Amino acid sequence: MGLPNASGDLSSEMEVDAFRRLFPLRFHERHLVESIRPDARPVGRARETTLALGAVASADGSALAKIGSTTMLAAIKMEVMTPSMESPDEGCIAIEFHMPPICSPIVRPGRPAEAAPVVSKQLSDTILSSGMINLKELSLVSGKVAWMAYLDIYCLDADGALFDAALLSAVAAFSHLKIPVVSLNDDGRVVVVSEEQEGGKLENEPVNKEKRKLTLSSIPFSLTCILHKNYILADPTAEEESIMETLVTVVLDSSGQLVSLYKPGGPVLAYSSAVQDCVALTRHRVKELQKILNEAMSDMEVD
Amino acid sequence: MEIDRVDGRTPNQLRPLACSRNILHRAHGSASWSQGDTKVLAAVYGPKAGTKKNENPEKACIEVIWKPKTGQIGKPEKEFEMILKRTLQSICILTVNPNTTTSVIVQVVNDDGALLPCAINAACAALVDAGIPLKHLAVAICCCLAETGYVILDPTKLEEQKMKAFAYLVFPNSILSVLPQGSSLVEGEPMEHGIITSVTHGVMLVDDYLHCLQRGRAASAKMSDFLRRSLQSQVPSDSSKAG
Numbered sequence: 001m002g003l004p005n006a007s008g009d010l011s012s013e014m015e016v017d018a019f020r021r022l023f024p025l026r027f028h029e030r031h032l033v034e035s036i037r038p039d040a041r042p043v044g045r046a047r048e049t050t051l052a053l054g055a056v057a058s059a060d061g062s063a064l065a066k067i068g069s070t071t072m073l074a075a076i077k078m079e080v081m082t083p084s085m086e087s088p089d090e091g092c093i094a095i096e097f098h099m100p101p102i103c104s105p106i107v108r109p110g111r112p113a114e115a116a117p118v119v120s121k122q123l124s125d126t127i128l129s130s131g132m133i134n135l136k137e138l139s140l141v142s143g144k145v146a147w148m149a150y151l152d153i154y155c156l157d158a159d160g161a162l163f164d165a166a167l168l169s170a171v172a173a174f175s176h177l178k179i180p181v182v183s184l185n186d187d188g189r190v191v192v193v194s195e196e197q198e199g200g201k202l203e204n205e206p207v208n209k210e211k212r213k214l215t216l217s218s219i220p221f222s223l224t225c226i227l228h229k230n231y232i233l234a235d236p237t238a239e240e241e242s243i244m245e246t247l248v249t250v251v252l253d254s255s256g257q258l259v260s261l262y263k264p265g266g267p268v269l270a271y272s273s274a275v276q277d278c279v280a281l282t283r284h285r286v287k288e289l290q291k292i293l294n295e296a297m298s299d300m301e302v303d
Numbered sequence: 304m305e306i307d308r309v310d311g312r313t314p315n316q317l318r319p320l321a322c323s324r325n326i327l328h329r330a331h332g333s334a335s336w337s338q339g340d341t342k343v344l345a346a347v348y349g350p351k352a353g354t355k356k357n358e359n360p361e362k363a364c365i366e367v368i369w370k371p372k373t374g375q376i377g378k379p380e381k382e383f384e385m386i387l388k389r390t391l392q393s394i395c396i397l398t399v400n401p402n403t404t405t406s407v408i409v410q411v412v413n414d415d416g417a418l419l420p421c422a423i424n425a426a427c428a429a430l431v432d433a434g435i436p437l438k439h440l441a442v443a444i445c446c447c448l449a450e451t452g453y454v455i456l457d458p459t460k461l462e463e464q465k466m467k468a469f470a471y472l473v474f475p476n477s478i479l480s481v482l483p484q485g486s487s488l489v490e491g492e493p494m495e496h497g498i499i500t501s502v503t504h505g506v507m508l509v510d511d512y513l514h515c516l517q518r519g520r521a522a523s524a525k526m527s528d529f530l531r532r533s534l535q536s537q538v539p540s541d542s543s544k545a546g
Contacts, residue, residue, distance in 0.1 A: 106357055117381040129505050218506075248501075258509050261470075261501050265389030269475065269497025272513065279509055 024243045032231050039068075039237065044281055046223065046235035049289070051168065051296040053176040061177030063296075065169035068237065071156040074169035076149055076177050080190045083139065083146040091138020091146040095124040097153045097166055104158040104238070119163055122262065123153070123170060126251055130220040130259045133174065137214055140182065145190050147179065160237040161224045163249055168289060171219055175297060179212050218253035221289040222260075223282040225250070227268040234281050248275075250282040254290060309461065310339075317457040317522060322424075322533045324432040332433020336425035338457060340415035343422045345429035350403035362397040363405060367426075370410045383419055390423055390443075390473055390500045396436040405435060416460040417445035419471050419502070424530070431534055440476040440530060441499055442523040445469060446515040448507050454518050468505025470512065472519040475499060476527035495527070496520055 020027045020038075031037055041047065047068030056062035059075035066072075083090060097120035099113035107113040127133070138147040151173065153166050181193040226233040228244040241247065246266030251259040258279070263270055270278075308314070318339030327333035330346035337343070354364040367388040369380045391407060407429065409422050420443035427441050447458040447466040455462065463469055477495045503512065 114381075114385070117378045118385045121378040121382045125504060131506065253506065256509075257506050258503070258512050259506050261503050261512060263498060263501040264386045265391070265393040265473075265500050267393050269494070269499060270501070271492045271497050272516065273492075275498070275513070275516075 024239075028228075028240065028243055032228070032233075037233065037240075043231060044234045046285055046288070047237075049168070049292055051172050051292050053172060053296050053300045059173075060180060061173045061175075063169050063172035063176055065165050065172060067161055067165045067168070067235065069157050069159045070161055070165045072153055072162075072165040072169040073156055074151060074153045074166075074173040076151050076173050078177075078179060079148045079150065080140070080145055080182065081148040083143065087135070088143035089139045089146075090135040091148065092135070093124075093128065093133065093138075093149045093151060095127060095151045095153070095170070096120055097123055097155070099155045099158065103155040107158075115162065119166060122163055122249075122260075123166055126167060126220055126222070126260055127170060130218060130251070130253055132171070132216050132219055132253070133214055134217070140190065141184075149177075158238060160239075160241045161235050164222045164224050164235065167220065167222050167251070168293075171216075171221070172293060172296065174214060175216055175219075175293065176300065177214060179214070181212070218255050218257070219290070219293070220251050220253045220259045221282075221286045222249055222251040223278075223285040224248070225278050225281060227266070227270060227274055229268070232274065232277050232281065234285070246270075248278050250278050252279070252282050252286050254286065256283065256286075308455065310459065314453065314455045315518065315522065317526070318459075320526065320529050322428055322530070324428055324534075330429075330433075332429045332431070332435070334425050334428035334432055335412070336421055336428060337412075338417060338421050338424075339459065340413055341417055341421045342412040343418070343425040344410040344412055345422070345425040346408045346410075347405060347426075347429045347433035347435065348408070349405035349433070350400045350435070351406070352403060354402055354404055358404075360402045363395065363400045363403050365391050365395065366404055366406045367391065368406065368408045369422075370408065372411045372414060383422065386419065386500060386502060387423060387426060390441060391426060391430065393499055394427070394437050394439060394441045394475070395430070396438055399436045405430075405433075414460065416458045416463045417471075419443070420445045420473070423473055423500075424526070428530065428534070438475075439478055440527070441473050442476050442526045442530060443471065443473040443500070444519045444522050444526065445471050446519050448505070448511055448515060452508070452511050452514075454511075454515055456518060456522050466505075468503065468507040468511075470501065470503040470515050470519070472498060472516065472523075473500035474520060474523040474527075476530065477524065495524070 035043055050066045052064045055064040056075040060078045061076040063074050097116055099107050099116040101107045101109040140146055182190050183193050185191050225248050226236045226244045227246040246268035249262040253259055321337045324334045326335055327346050332347040335344045354360050358364040365388055367384045369384045371380055407426050423443035445457055447455045447462055448468040450467050475495050
């Protein structure tokens with residue numbers, strides 16, 4: 001037990017950076033006592049969030065989301081496929097989350113990051129179970145052709161709350177998605193109608209002239225919180241995540257329903273009061289994110 | 304509001320539980336856990352010297368290897384591995400054996416719903432069998448939520464697919480302590496009411512989730528008793544392993 005006291009004496013004469021590296025937990029707890037965090041945020045506030053739609057010109061829908069310095073690039077590519085026998089009038093969505101070595105010093109080249117498949121699975125569970133996208137809208141000709149949406153999310157900078165940023169970029173990419181116009185040619189095959197042809201007269205009538213946008217109902221938004229002692233820290237950075245290990249991710253949809261409450265272990269137990277506090281913080285965050293998404297979309301329309 | 308379950312159980316009734324330990328000869332600790340037709344085998348090797356890369360060498364490291372019944376391991380298994388690892392880390396005392404790795408190998412024998420909770424229970428029993436220092440035990444349970452907001456416990460695979468949402472919950476078991484009652488209360492709630500792990504699937508109301516928590520806690524107390532009984536009954540035969 002000598003260590004905390006020793007650090008307490010040292011803290012008055014030691015340089016701040018040295019103290020931060022030698023006693024990271026004490027460094028953070030000293031901030032928390034004052035209800036503030038090392039980056040000058042209050043305990044319950046998320047970092048500044050920005051969203052840019054249409055970041056990838058070659059994709060059918062794309063978005064770049066930044067929460068603090070955590071950066072995610074999401075892009076959707078639409079391809080035509082034959083629907084499965086079980087669901088002949090439904091399209092399909094394939095979601096993949098990538099963590100290239102550029103994103104964090106922990107990820108080494110040639111070795112895939114451990115977190116990537118887990119976030120990937122979490123994302124597809126959340127997006128598919130939230131009912132945001134009606135898969136029937138991705139159908140072109142029932143039983144014959146349907147859309148396959150490949151959503152790829154690249155993490156460019158992993159500075160904590162990966163899932164939150166990934167989900168935000170995914171949702172934004174779907175709201176930016178513009179489905180290409182296709183028509184059936186004489187052989188009954190699907191061909192993409194290019195932009196130039198669109199204005200002029202067409203040999204074959206496009207199949208999906210009206211259905212260019214997906215209707216997104218009940219969009220899910222998430223907030224990750226750290227539980228540490230009695231404190232709840234919203235939207236942690238990578239440093240905070242590595243020091244205080246209990247994470248709770250709450251996903252709520254825009255109508256306030258719970259899509260997921262995810263707490264994978266951690267040394268701190270979540271009691272009912274903490275769960276309710278996390279949900280309340282998420283409710284507040286959903287409103288913020290909804291506003292950011294709406295602003296980004298209206299910016300696009302002006303352009 | 305009553306739901307008829309295919310196997311005639313009441314909503315709160317769990318499937319028959321079975322747990323046997325020390326079933327593998329070569330492993331340092333092993334256990335099989337079954338809930339009805341779901342059966343999982345867990346083996347523990349370790350503590351072995353050294354930690355893996357990117358792990359804190361000042362603490363013991365836990366490694367989980369998930370073996371599905373058939374086929375290759377994919378994304379869902381990777382996620383199970385991660386959840387299981389974090390859950391076990393939170394119940395182990397990691398400072399007793401610093402710079403060591405304990406491997407937990409989970410082999411799915413049969414999956415008939417509530418697979419992850421079953422695996423957590425099996426891994427926990429195997430850790431006890433291997434004599435790894437633990438803070439407390441973990442008890443895992445699956446709660447299923449029907450369209451009408453009705454909760455059923457420990458669903459079979461068929462029920463899991465039919466229901467609109469389900470939650471896997473892990474609670475600590477109640478500690479038998481010589482300390483006076485009330486010392487384990489945290490914020491007015493007993494310690495065993497805290498959630499170690501929560502994984503949900505499907506859309507539900509927040510109130511429904513809290514309702515699931517309540518039911519899960521009630522059932523976890525029963526499972527906790529079962530776990531304790533089954534661990535105690537095998538203690539005498541265990542002395543051979545101590546040496």
